Amino acid sequence: MPDFNKPHALTDIPLHYCPGCTHGIVHRLVAEVIDEMGIEGDTIGICPVGCSVMAYDYFNCDMIEAAHGRAPAVATGVKRANPDKFVFTYQGDGDLAAIGTAETVHAATRGENITVIFINNTTYGMTGGQMAPTTLPGQVTQTTPYGRSTDVEGFPVKVCEILSQVSGVALAERVTVTDPANVRKAKAAIRKGFEFQKNKQGFSLIEVLSTCPTNWGKSPVESLEWLKENMIPYYPLGVYKEGAIR
Amino acid sequence: MERMLMKGNEALAEAAIRAGCKCFFGYPITPQTEISAYMAKRMPKVGGVFLQAESEVAAINMVYGCASSGIRCMTSSSSPGISLKGEGVSYIAGSDLPAVIVNVMRGGPGLGGIQPSQSDYWQATRALGHGDFQNIVYAPSSVQEMADYMGKAFDMADKYRMPALILADGLLGQMMEPVVFEDKEIKMSDASGKPWATNGHGNKRPHNIINSLYLQADELEQYNVERFKRYEKVKEELPELESYLCDDAEIVVAAYGSVARLAKAAVEQARAEGIKAGLARPITLYPYPEKELKAACKTAKKVLVTEMSMGQMVDDVKLALECRLPVEFFGRTGGVVPKPSEILAKIKTMKGAE
Amino acid sequence: MKMTVEFDICKGCGLCVTACPKRIVEIQHEKLNKKGYYTAVCIDQDACIACTMCAMMCPDCAITIRGGEK
DSSP: OOOBOOOTTBOSSOOOSOTTOTHHHHHHHHHHHHHHHTOGGGEEEEEOSSGGGGGGGTBSSEEEEOOTTOHHHHHHHHHHHOTTSEEEEEEEHHIIIIITHHHHHHHHHTTOSOEEEEEEOSEETTTTSEEOTTOOTTOOBTTBTTOOOTTTTOOOOOHHHHHTTOTTEEEEEEEEOSSHHHHHHHHHHHHHHHHHHHTTOOEEEEEEEOOOHHHHTSOHHHHHHHIIIIIHHHSOOEEEEESOOO | OEEEEEEHHHHHHHHHHHTTOOEEEEOOOTTSHHHHHHHHHHGGGGTOEEEEOSSHHHHHHHHHHHHHTTOOEEEEEOHHHHHHHHHHHHHHHHTTOOEEEEEEEBOOSTTOOSSBOOTTHHHHHHOSSSSSOOOEEEOOOSHHHHHHHHHHHHHHHHHHTSEEEEEEEHHHHHOEEEEEEOOOOOOOOOSTTOTTOOSOOTTTSOOOEEOOOOOSHHHHHHHHHHHHHHHHHHHHHOOOEEEESOTTOSEEEEOOHHHHHHHHHHHHHHHHTTOOEEEEEESEEESOOHHHHHHHTTTOSEEEEEESSSSTTHHHHHHHTTTOSOEEEEEOOTTOOOOHHHHHHHHHHHHHTO | OOEEEOTTTOOOOOHHHHHOTTOOEEEEEEEEOTTSOEEEEESOGGGOOOOOHHHHHOTTOOEEEOOOOO
16 A cells, blocks of 8 residues: 655645645645656746745745746746756746736747646635636626626636647646546646656646635635536646647 | 957847857847847857747846856847836846846837937936846947946856846947957856756755745845845945046046947047046946046036936936036937037037136 | 644645545544644544545645555
């Protein structure tokens, strides 16, 4: 029977996330992949602005804190200067799909050999639950108090679908962490992303459908149910693009 | 020694490569595009990296990432683009990273024009981005200086772990002059001597973090206070000013960059006409050469500041002179280059009014 | 002892409770940890099969599993 320990690539600092927030699960999965590939000493991580802004305290590899949305540009700067190192960004939906859309799409078009971990929880968590680019139609947030109206606020951004059309992308896959089976699949996808990077085969993005119990106003367990019932139909899980570009 | 005939923008680019700049992140904008074009041609031949970013914002954030990993890198732009880079420069300063930014100024505000200008002086010396920070500012005045101060900017950025700006203008960028480079093997920089760099810890040291976020007010204050202590050293060690015919000058013209050359012609003409004029040319705009300017003005009765702007350097001159001398201003703006004859006319008016 | 929860790290979110196929993980309501949460506990170590599903769902890396020599 297997043991289960905290991965070495995570520091001993307790995570500051709210109870039941799935950021912690995804942090651990990234760290497990880093451990399993034995690349902690060769990895540089880039944190976003958002709830995971302090992820630099949690990962044991070298870490850089980026400006809001700029993580893929910062990652590009690191990677171009250090092509043999592993570079990943860890970004939320506001960071990646609103203010950082240009940086994301262009890092992808260039086929940067980086891995982007994209947390989609349909909300700006850090600032207290405002509408995100990924907020679902009808979803109530602090800035859509009557529900997101597609007439007024437009439609949610589907990042994997967009990136599936981008030539520089080696991997665009949407996963979730609602249960152990999905956690395993999410980890496999993250591993795949890092492998593409290892072989210099292009840009990889793993979108993880996640929860925000605090701002959704639900318990952690209810949040996972809400995710399954509402988010997965709108954001179907699966591989949107896979294959080396070079 | 290698002597070449080059545009200012090209000389600056070549000098950066010779200073070990491994990565250049650019975005096209007139009148600095030759820098990108030169880098695109040259970088792949010397083992460096040229990358055209999707925006000025992305380019400066690439510089932030690259500089974090301890590698010498730079970006260049012109006035409207520099405004966009403000975000990244602030993060670079807040994270104590060395990097070089080049501004080949054009007329503003807004989209302004594409003719030469010096109207980003305030931005360069006061607020290249948000927050409590300063950056080194070099203002070259010839193609040779475009090259020389590029290398120096990298050295000083590294030494003080802060961003350095080359503040040039469209005239300097576009003009061709002979430039001399020392014979030196081109060697791309690495992270050696930078133990803080985030280039992978190799399981040999604890993880490094590059960051400017401090949620505890006391902690952030402490970092800012420490940074400003470092600036005190910068203020002691870096100021540079060229003083020309100032020893007995009654009227000192203060001008920097390309305008200083026009002012020099006016000063020479004034001397030929019997007016004791001199030129004081600040080379560093931050730190401002206060002592040096004061020394250059020791026999002066009046000071004329001349710029391609509405008079953005005037306050610094007054501060340096502690308002003890009358300071007047003559400038052209919007991309109009002042003529030496116009500056001379102003000198004569000031002399006549004595 | 197969499944242990680090008392002061656990935030009592309960994701481990729903993940456990043996239904032997519960949130105890007797003692608050230093963060002010009631924490998860394994109520029957003998029944634990060390499947690690609870740990997989734990967002705080608070759970350690010792599979034993088997």
